[in-house]
Amino acid sequence: MATPTPLLSLNAAESAGSYESGVKLDRFSYDDAVVRKFVLATVLWGVVGMLVGVIIALQLAAPYFNFGHTPFGEYLSYGRLRPLHTNAVIFAFAGNALFGAIYYSTPRLLKTPMFSRLLSNIHFWGWQAIIVSAALTLPLGITQGKEYAELEWPIDIAVVLIWVVFALNFFGTLATRRERHLYVAVWFYIATVIAIAVLYIFNNIVMPAGWLKSYSIYAGSQDAFMQWWYGHNAVAFFLTTPFLGLMYYFLPKAADRPVFSYRLSIVHFWSLVFIYIWAGPHHLHYTSVPEWASTLGMLFSVMLWMPSWGGMLNGLLTLRGAWHRVAADPILKFYVVAVTFYGMSTFEGPLLSVKSVNALSHYTDWTIAHVHAGALGWVGFMSFGMAYWLAPRLFQTGTIAKPNWVGLHFWLGTIGMLLYIIPIYAAGLTQGLMWRAFNAEGFLQFPDFIETVTILIPMYWFRVLGGGIYLVGAILCFVNILLTWARRPKVYDVPVFEAAPLAKGYRAHPIPGSSLPKGIVLDVAHKLDVFGQLNWHRKWEGLPLLFTIFVVIGVVSASLFEIIPLFTRTSDIVRIKTVTPYSPLELTGREIYIAEGCANCHSQMIRPMRAETDRYGEYSKPGEAVYDHPFLFGSRRVGPDLARVGKKIPSALWHLRHLNLPTDTSPGSIMPSYPHLVDKAMDWSRITANVNAMVALGVDYDEATVRDAERLAKEQAKKIADQVVAEAGPNGMEDKQVVALIAYLMRLGTDLDKPVDVAPAVAGTDMGEPIARHDGANLSPSGSQHVGGE
Amino acid sequence: MANTSSVTSATSHASSSGPAGEAKILDHNYDGIREYDNPMPFWWSALFWGSFIFSVPYYIYYHVGVGPTLNDNLEAEVGEFVEAQAAALGDLKPDAKTILSLVQNDPKLKTGASVMFRSNCATCHGPEGGGRTGPNLADDSYINVKQPEDFFKVIRDGVSGKGMPDWGKRFSEPQLVLLASYAASLRGTNPAEAKEAQGTVLPQWSVPASAPADPANAPAPSGTSKPDGT
Known part of the structure; x- marks a missing residue:
């Protein structure tokens, strides 16, 4: 001191x-x-x-x-x-x-x-x-x-x-x-x-x-x-x-x-x-x-x-x-x-x-x-x-x-x-x-x-x-x-302070041998005994590089044991023919969903349990999320799951009013309101940027979609704005940010029910099996089909 | 200061003993921190190795052997429920007679219908059917319904571009009939918070209590109304 x-x-x-x-x-x-x-x-x-x-x-x-x-x-x-x-x-x-x-x-x-x-x-x-x-x-x-x-x-x-x-x-x-x-x-x-x-x-x-x-x-x-x-x-x-x-x-x-x-x-x-x-x-x-x-x-x-x-x-x-x-x-x-x-x-x-x-x-x-x-x-x-x-x-x-x-x-x-x-x-x-x-x-x-x-x-x-x-x-x-x-x-x-540097030519003490009687037990038992005594560890403690290498092996090998099969076993993620990439507008709606942090309170993952399939519909399939960069499964439901919200609420006006003021459509809701999405103009330049990023990630858009992304987005925005009007809502939503988010929400979970012939052909899909349903659609004892999982 | 002055004095290689029969203390000294060489508690080692021993057969049973998958569990659970439901509902036909007689008769089934309504329809039609973004179902005016069986068709096929979902993929026919019946039963209940009337006022459904539906409201021979409202 x-x-x-x-x-x-x-x-x-x-x-x-x-x-x-x-x-x-x-x-x-x-x-x-x-x-x-x-x-x-x-x-x-x-x-x-x-x-x-x-x-x-x-x-x-x-x-x-x-x-x-x-x-x-x-x-x-x-x-x-x-x-x-x-x-x-x-x-x-x-x-x-x-x-x-x-x-x-x-x-x-x-x-x-x-x-x-x-x-x-x-x-x-x-x-x-x-x-x-x-x-x-x-x-x-x-x-x-x-x-x-x-x-x-x-x-x-x-x-x-x-x-x-x-x-x-x-x-x-x-x-x-x-x-x-x-x-x-x-x-x-x-x-x-x-x-x-x-x-x-x-x-x-x-x-x-x-x-x-x-x-x-x-x-x-x-x-x-x-x-x-x-x-x-x-x-x-x-x-x-x-x-x-x-x-x-x-x-x-x-x-x-x-x-x-x-x-x-x-x-x-x-x-x-x-x-x-x-x-x-x-x-x-x-x-x-x-x-x-x-x-x-x-x-x-x-x-x-x-x-x-x-x-x-x-x-x-x-x-x-x-x-x-x-x-x-x-x-x-x-x-x-x-x-x-x-x-x-x-x-x-x-x-x-x-x-x-x-x-x-x-x-x-x-x-x-x-x-x-x-x-x-x-x-x-x-x-x-x-x-x-x-x-x-x-x-x-x-x-x-x-x-x-x-x-x-x-x-x-x-x-x-x-x-x-x-x-x-x-x-x-x-x-x-x-x-x-x-x-x-x-x-x-x-x-x-x-x-x-x-x-x-x-x-x-x-x-x-x-x-x-x-x-x-x-x-x-x-x-x-x-x-x-x-x-x-x-x-x-x-x-x-003063201390001696590490001595050169240091030799660690030899590891004490096993105290088990010789000749009676196997050599391997002796080795196990020595290992169990843990004295060998003292040597490692003097070798930081070796020690670090063992840590790397522990971390990396455990990772690879799970990552390699996950990325190579195609049978785990069965592609579904009717699941197609998000439209350019939906993609940008998804960007807004991410930016607003919706996933902090809403999952998009219906679990295979009757309490969930009864409430939200058929449980989520791996094949439904193949275009989700990043995934948005969520980890907490402060609000309800949204994996199939597009099936449940295809009303553009409902989403508009709900996002503007959640208690308007859902009394008692504790969701924040998002009037700025209704007021702010769309940044149309995001459309092409987002589509291009997805193309670079290998999402299989056809050429026309990539070329005309912005025009396609504007067309879809107009369609949704028209639906708002048709549902007796306000005019002029076609160039607002909210319209992209609505497009995304109305898309969620709808792919599974699309008729196969309507879906555009997507390269690389090799699966057209019927999807088993558990949400009541086939409500007869023989109704549900196996999709042939594990 | 206390920490910095804790100068190491090399201890003898031998151990010294700790309090109350403590195991040997090692000759390690790191900035004054010493270490005992106590063995692991037995219960600790037992649970440590036990968790490994538990894991191997568990994994083999579920992923190599015959253990059920999560999907199998769900199918069993749903299957049980489906059978019970199918037995309770019976073979409900999507006609005016069935729809209207259910309205009158079956409180037990209506419990189920009201749950389905609250979990799926109330979002837009309000918990009591008074209407929110969706139309009021509790007054006498209807947009896409002309006759009782239209409830079934509208619920099954939805109203494209107007916000009404198609529930045909989600629910079985008897369930859809039940929901149609529930929607029809809301007529005239006029709850407190109700939306203004939309569409045209329809004459009352007329069915005698506990009797087959009035022939006047029986299904029309062919497509006099379409579920999409056109």
Whole structure:
């Protein structure tokens, strides 16, 4: 603290191996400046992201707060702000927290400063620029339309570049380390750097259709698979592994206790790396993603249960002998609750992955409650705990500015979290059970979707309250950190450390042999015994390159085991003759649907269950989504499924009035209103840009459509505008944006019923089998036909 | 400071013991963080390996063996319901007599019809049939209906370009008859929030209670009206 540049020796003998004596010690200092920046950014973006969360919670409770009929309503609707919330809390709050943790702990664990101060600063400022560009583009409706992968392609490129900077900096640090062996926290950081790079790049391969618009190169079920391979593993490798690394550093530090079990660290780390990747398809149960993939997703999720709990055990049991301190130290309280919530979430995750549970929970608020138990409890509390522990050290104040506020924040956070998740669990169960309830005669008990929404409103108000309390806690943290920062010394003290460089010619201790009796048991048993002792792992820990290669193998091989069959087994995605590409106008309507974030609340995926086929019609087939770049299956039904809305509501006037003011056609609706779509003129130049992008992706439009796209679009727009008039609606809709969206909505789900001879011939279709129906059309005992699936 | 001054002193290679019979502590030391070498708890290992052992036969049963697909499950579920429904509905014919007699007679079937109406028709016609973007079905004026069996035709084929869907692919004939009957039954109920009258006023359907339909309203011999309203 006050001592000027203390010289601290970190020189430990390489006790696990041979050591040459008489080596000159290196002197070095850590770059805490960049960690200070990351920590300040964490608490700042935390407040911003959580504030947006409270706003969108309010919008669901009281749709007035979408500000639909104000001039800025366009930018503030739920569909635009929800991605802002998720991106802000994941990439800005959690992102800065994990970078701060990595930049603080990695140098200390490896006895070397980060590889390059310049790269550290490029990383920090580049990441903040990405966050700001996300905050600007998402409310403008500039989005790729895939969850947590909304950012458009120029920002994606920036993300990848910054990630490369981060990776260079991180692996450079590993290469220049003065500690032979990598600690478990660093293993988790390696997994994070590698896996996020792979996931982010391969889910974001897109075809640009202008500077601020692009379309996924994958379509339909394949795109859905790629998205949830990414989405699930963003949770795994952005919100789990780095935070486990964070836990392995900061929890034993704060508790001043040794880690419970080294061998548990080994087993749970490698099992997480090898198993997590497989589990993505559990987000797509009962959808048109092939059933084998869905089953793998479920089974690997079940297998993930214990590997995840390994982390929880190591966290909680490390506190053995320190529990008396938990009562007194609010930072430890944050960690204990965080690890407990980690354990609860990672039990609930496998549970929700079981297909029959998922049948009830999917598309409901249950998922939202699950996510927030993990996000508020695990990620949030780990980050806050870390920020409080770091602040006095980083700002060299000795103590936090307001020690009492830390405990207050802990209780506000805990109570807020419970007030959030408990009502939302109730909301999820309520809605899920209402959707599937049949009356005594075998008909849907709640046929009107809106009944299943309005009943949730009181619970949504509880969420506003709980989320608001949690936000107040976050604000307290922000202010407390700022006040601590304000007390910083004029000049930061930069301690100089000294440690020996890694010895050349180091030889690891030989791996102890098996203690099994020789001669009696087989040689293979000896080998298994040696393997089971895990002593070999110590050698790996000294070989970062080899270690990283094994992580890459774990991540990539698991990915390929699912991706290769998914993209090569044509039998999984049977083409349907009557399914044709979207018309140029419908395509641009789809662009609007994506920009407005409709998919945040509306699924387009009817599951093969009678409760769904009764309500929405025949279940969705893989062949119906083959032109969906990107897929829009959705993950939550705040509103009803729209997969067949074109069949149910072919009324242009209905859609016009509904989009302009949803309560006009649907009393009780909590959907935002979209009057700007009715007022704003179509940008006809989008038509050709969109069609060209689809052609580049291999969508089989005929030449005439490509050539005359704009004219065809105008003709269809006129037809729909005429229908509005014919239905006694207003004049002059033919050049408004809404007409494109209406065209798209009226098209949805209609292809299946088109007579085959009407559909234009499409090259490459090889399938004309009848589609089995389960929605009552063939309501006779012998009515349904097999389509011959699995 | 506490964290930075935690200078490593090389411990002996041997382990030292933790509190209360703790397993050995390893000679690892990372910025002051030490590690025990505790074994995994037995229940943890059992569940860990158990989940693998569970998974293999599960996958084989459903994807190599004879386990039912999701589609099989749905067919079984729907099939059961279909049989029950078909038995309950019987063979309903799309004629005025059947349509009007159902209006009068069958409260149990009407429960089902009202569910179908609320889930599929109420969006445009209102929950009580008073009309929203779709026409009012609860007054005496009709646009595309001249006779009771026209309800069936309009519901089955839709009204192209006017917003009325064709439900013929979605529902079976007996279900369509039931819906037609329900729509016909709404006449004259005049709910609170009703749309203005559209089309022409039709004379009352006349059927004696619990009796066959009045011959006057029996199906016309041939195409006197078309479902698309032309």
